[in-house]
Structures are given as C-alpha cells and as structure tokens.
Amino acid sequence: MNYKDIFTAAFSEVAPRKSEDAAAREIIEKGKAMKTAKTSTRKIFTSIAAAAAVLMIGGVTVGAATGWSFTDAFDKLFADRAQDASYENPIDYSSYVSPIDFSKMGKELDHSFEGDGYTLNVRGAAASDKTLFLLYDITFTEEFLTANNIDKEIISNPVSFIKLGESSSSTNFMYMNEGNTFSYCEMYHCHDSSLSGKTVEIEFRSIDAGNYGIISCDHEFDLKIDFAETDDVHTIELDETIQAGEDTVTLDKIAYDAFSVELIFNSITSSNHVMLWNTFLTGYITKTDGTQIALLSAGGLSDGNTGVGSFIADYTIPVLPEEIASITFGDYTIPLT
Amino acid sequence: MTEQEFTRLFGMYRKLVYHVAYCNIGDAAEAEDISQEVFLKLFTKPPHYEEDTQVKAWLVSVTVNRCRDVRRSLHFRLRDHTEEEPVAPPPAENSLLQAVMSLSPKLRCVMYMYYYEGYPTKEIADILGIKETAVTSRLMRGRKELKKLIEKEELL
Numbered sequence: 149m150n151y152k153d154i155f156t157a158a159f160s161e162v163a164p165r166k167s168e169d170a171a172a173r174e175i176i177e178k179g180k181a182m183k184t185a186k187t188s189t190r191k192i193f194t195s196i197a198a199a200a201a202v203l204m205i206g207g208v209t210v211g212a213a214t215g216w217s218f219t220d221a222f223d224k225l226f227a228d229r230a231q232d233a234s235y236e237n238p239i240d241y242s243s244y245v246s247p248i249d250f251s252k253m254g255k256e257l258d259h260s261f262e263g264d265g266y267t268l269n270v271r272g273a274a275a276s277d278k279t280l281f282l283l284y285d286i287t288f289t290e291e292f293l294t295a296n297n298i299d300k301e302i303i304s305n306p307v308s309f310i311k312l313g314e315s316s317s318s319t320n321f322m323y324m325n326e327g328n329t330f331s332y333c334e335m336y337h338c339h340d341s342s343l344s345g346k347t348v349e350i351e352f353r354s355i356d357a358g359n360y361g362i363i364s365c366d367h368e369f370d371l372k373i374d375f376a377e378t379d380d381v382h383t384i385e386l387d388e389t390i391q392a393g394e395d396t397v398t399l400d401k402i403a404y405d406a407f408s409v410e411l412i413f414n415s416i417t418s419s420n421h422v423m424l425w426n427t428f429l430t431g432y433i434t435k436t437d438g439t440q441i442a443l444l445s446a447g448g449l450s451d452g453n454t455g456v457g458s459f460i461a462d463y464t465i466p467v468l469p470e471e472i473a474s475i476t477f478g479d480y481t482i483p484l485t
Numbered sequence: 486m487t488e489q490e491f492t493r494l495f496g497m498y499r500k501l502v503y504h505v506a507y508c509n510i511g512d513a514a515e516a517e518d519i520s521q522e523v524f525l526k527l528f529t530k531p532p533h534y535e536e537d538t539q540v541k542a543w544l545v546s547v548t549v550n551r552c553r554d555v556r557r558s559l560h561f562r563l564r565d566h567t568e569e570e571p572v573a574p575p576p577a578e579n580s581l582l583q584a585v586m587s588l589s590p591k592l593r594c595v596m597y598m599y600y601y602e603g604y605p606t607k608e609i610a611d612i613l614g615i616k617e618t619a620v621t622s623r624l625m626r627g628r629k630e631l632k633k634l635i636e637k638e639e640l641l
Contacts (some may be wrong), residue, residue: 151628154635155601158582164503164517172495175521176488197545313486479529 166313181391193439222250223282227321227331230465231458241465247407256280265292271331277381279407279462280336286330311357316449337460381405382469384484397457400473401483406468409433409443409475410460431477433463436485441467443477486531493576495524496538501541501602508597509552509590520554523548545598546612586633592627597618 164171223246230241254274261268271283364458387398400412431443444460459477475485499518502523506516525546529534532543585593598604599620610617 151600151631154581154631155585155597158579158585159504159601161579161596162504162507162582163500164520165513166500166517168496171499171521172492172524173493175524176491177530178525179491273553430522430530 156421165435201341209280216271216285218254218256219251220276221271221324221331222246222274222281224247224331225283228321228323233376244465244481246466247468247471265289266444267305276405277343278338278403278405280343282334282336283331284334285329285331288326335407335462336409337462338457380469382484384482386482389478400456404469404472404475404484406463406466408460408462410458411477412456412458431461431475433467433472434474434476434481435467435471436473437471441465443475491528493526496546497537498541498581499524502544503505504593504601505548505595506552508594509549510555511590515555519548519551522551535635542608542612549613551595559639563595580638584631584638587634588627588630588636592623595623596627596631599624600621 180373226246227244230244253276254272256272257270259270259345266286266288269285269287271285273283274281311407320332320334322330322332381407383401383403387399388399390399391395397413400414403410403412432440433443434440442464461477471484474481476482492530499520503516503520506523507513510516510519510627526547527540527544534540534543585596590597595609598609598612599606604612606617606620610620613620
C-alpha cells in the first residue's frame with residue numbers, strides 16, 4: 149500500500165472555493181484597511197486603577213486529602229502554556245516560572261462524579277476578577293477504554309462550559325496526562341463585568357477522543373464559589389475612533405489583569421463584526437523588558453441594539469500587570485506605561 | 486510586504502495552508518476562514534525570511550496554531566458538539582479522502598505532512614511542538630488504521 153499515492157489521490161480535489169485572484173485581492177484590501185486604521189489619531193490614556201490585590205474564593209473547599217497539589221497543578225499548567233507560547237515566539241520559556249502565587253488566589257475543591265467507566269473530579273479553582281481557572285481530572289477505567297476502543301493518545305479536549313450569564317466565554321485545554329487520568333483546565337472570561345458575587349454553573353458534555361463527543365459525560369451542576377470584590381483589574385479609559393473595514397467603532401476602555409485583556413467598544417456601526425474581530429485577532433503584550441508574550445484570542449461579544457461590544461484575549465502565560473508596557477491587537481498598540 | 490510579493494507567495498502556498506487547515510479542522514468553510522486569517526497575517530506582519538522555504542514553515546506553523554485556537558474556541562465547540570453533525574463532509578465521490586478524514590485529526594495531520602508534503606519526521610515534530618517519537622508513533626498508528634479502513638471498504 150503506497151500511502152503517498154493515497155494522500156495524493158485523496159487531496160487532489162481538496163481546494164478552496166474562491167478563485168485565487170479574488171481571494172488574494174480580498175486579503176490585500178483587508179490588510180490595507182488595517183494599515184489605514186492604524187494611522188488614526190491616538191488620544192491620551194488615563195489610568196484609573198492600578199492597585200493589585202488578590203481575589204479570595206470561598207465556598208465548598210476541602211483540604212489536600214487526595215495528594216493532589218493545587219500549586220503543582222498550576223505550575224504544570226503554565227509550564228505547558230509556556231511551551232505553547234514558544235511556538236511562534238523566539239523566547240526560551242524552558243525555565244519558565246509563573247510570577248503568580250496561585251495558592252493565594254484559589255482553593256482546592258473536591259467534587260466527584262461517577263460516570264459509566266470514568267470518574268470526574270473537580271480539583272480546584274483560582275480567579276482574578278475577570279478570569280477564572282477551573283481544574284478538573286477525568287479518570288477512565290481500563291475496561292472502559294478497551295471496551296470502547298479508545299486510544300489514550302488521542303483523547304484531547306473535553307466539551308465543558310462554565311456559565312455565569314450571557315456575557316461570558318470560556319476555553320479549555322488538557323495540561324497533563326498520567327496513566328488513565330487526564331487533567332484539564334477550563335478558563336472562563338468575564339466580559340465587561342466582575343466575577344464578584346457570582347455562582348458558577350458548570351456543564352460537562354463529552355470528551356474529544358478523536359471523533360468528537362465519543363465519550364459522553366453529561367454532568368451539570370452549580371459550583372458555589374463566592375467571588376469577593378477585588379481591584380486587581382487595571383482599567384484605562386480610551387476615547388479613540390477606529391476604522392475596521394466598514395465598521396467605525398469607538399474604543400471605550402481597556403481592562404487587563406495578570407491573565408487576560410479586554411477591549412470594550414461602543415458605537416459599533418455595523419451588525420456584522422467579523423471584520424472587527426479579525427482586526428484584533430492576533431496580538432501580543434510587550435513587557436517592560438522588551439519581551440513579547442503572544443495573545444490567544446478568546447473571542448468577542450457585541451449587542452446589536454446598544455452598539456456595545458468587547459473583545460477578550462488570554463496571555464499565553466501570566467504576566468504581572470505592572471510589567472506590561474503595551475498591548476498590541478492587530479495593528480493597534482496601546483501603551484500602558 | 487509588497488502586493489506583488491504577497492500575490493506570489495499566496496499562489497505558491499495557498500493550497501498548502503488550506504490543506505493543513507482542512508486536515509486539522511475537517512471543515513471546508515472553517516478551513517477557508519483560517520487560510521484567510523493566516524495570509525492576512527502574512528501580508529500585514531510578514532516574518533523575516535530569505536528563502537521561500539522559511540515562509541512555508543512559518544505559514545504551516547501559524548496555521549497549525551490558529552487551528553488549535555479555533556478548536557479550543559467556544560464557537561467551534563458549540564457548533565460541532567451540540568449539533569452533532571459530521572464536521573468533515575468531503576466530496577462523496579472521493580472515498581479515499583473520506584477514509585483519510587475519518588482518522589483522528591492528530592493522525593491525519595501528521596500523515597498529510599509526511600506523505601503529501603514530504604516533511605521529515607523531525608521537522609513535523611518541530612512544527613507541531615511534539616516529540617519526534619510521537620510523530621513516528623502517529624504515523625505508525627495512522628498507517629494501521631488507514632490500511633484497515635481501505636481494506637474493509639475495498640477502496641484500492
């Protein structure tokens with residue numbers, strides 16, 4: 149069996165639908181529009197809040213009876229993220245140590261759910277005012293994996309959601325695997341509001357085992373986490389009108405903490421915001437020492453009635469807010485110092 | 486980057502980027518969107534390069550990264566998991582493609598890069614950020630699964 153021939157035959161008909169000329173022209177026009185928008189006048193930025201503080205989490209907590217270590221888990225999680233960060237970035241993150249003491253901003257949790265062939269353990273949560281990290285493990289029985297012909301190497305991301313109302317978004321990823329236990333982090337982002345006073349509702353649906361949703365979980369429960377008031381978010385008011393394709397928007401403010409940054413808009417003139425979100429899709433933060441950390445876009449939300457929207461992105465690794473010199477979205481660089 | 490240079494590189498690597506995205510995501514429309522984003526980045530923020538092969542490696546790397554972001558995104562997961570529809574409806578007449586796309590994304594991606602693009606295993610490992618042994622393991626498992634599928638369906 150000649151696999152080269154098989155792949156050549158298989159992909160012979162796989163091609164983009166748009167003509168090459170039209171597709172190239174479209175990209176060039178978009179690129180030019182972005183470059184034009186970059187030259188728009190920038191106004192004075194005013195820092196409103198700069199005091200860093202830790203968020204306290206209360207509610208259902210237990211001690212470390214299982215041997216699972218909260219701090220170790222976060223160390224592993226962000227070492228994994230640092231490896232991701234080095235993907236496009238020439239910085240060597242091999243000796244990366246997170247600047248954040250996660251033990252001061254979160255607690256261990258102990259919620260267990262028995263499924264047919266697996267156990268789901270919610271291990272711990274940590275949060276800044278706008279970003280929540282929920283850590284959980286799923287352990288499969290060997291019998292279950294064998295019976296369902298599941299290859300451990302291709303189990304990847306679960307489908308789970310954290311809900312705190314409509315104005316939110318979340319992403320997740322696997323950060324560790326030992327034997328039949330897979331460790332995941334669900335990151336939740338709070339758009340233009342605070343986690344303070346909220347209760348987290350979590351829904352687990354399935355695990356991606358190569359073919360989507362092959363392992364069904366279907367657990368839905370409320371997690372009682374009382375988020376205390378915090379002022380660790382740095383907010384800077386902006387008053388800048390930019391052009392993103394046919395959209396004219398006013399940047400209202402930028403809010404950032406140690407984990408993510410959010411741009412808040414108003415007066416969005418178009419209901420189709422694809423171009424707008426594309427404008428901010430790629431970005432990075434520049435630290436005061438000149439190093440750059442890539443942003444992972446977590447998505448945008450907008451309200452067609454009010455013209456208000458926001459776009460949020462994670463840093464690939466945590467950065468102390470006071471060490472951030474500027475944040476760049478697309479071609480827009482916003483100085484913070 | 487000049488429009489002329491961009492158009493030249495776009496012509497050379499458009500299909501490659503689309504294929505890598507399609508292999509990763511398994512959805513034609515999403516692959517087209519990702520291709521556009523990747524080339525928009527090339528046009529607006531080109532990497533430093535002296536040879537075309539450097540651009541090629543950069544494009545593949547950025548595409549793989551972008552696919553990973555998309556697969557993590559709520560939008561993608563909501564669409565694909567809640568509607569429970571097949572994510573990769575390849576042309577019905579191309580049964581070999583259907584067989585390839587029925588492999589897991591991780592397996593078919595590595596196989597595509599090795600067999601179609603001719604990348605050595607070390608380079609695939611560098612691009613995907615995994616160990617070379619993982620690449621060879623995926624190639625081996627992919628061959629085994631694909632062989633079984635092709636024999637079962639009597640495709641050759």
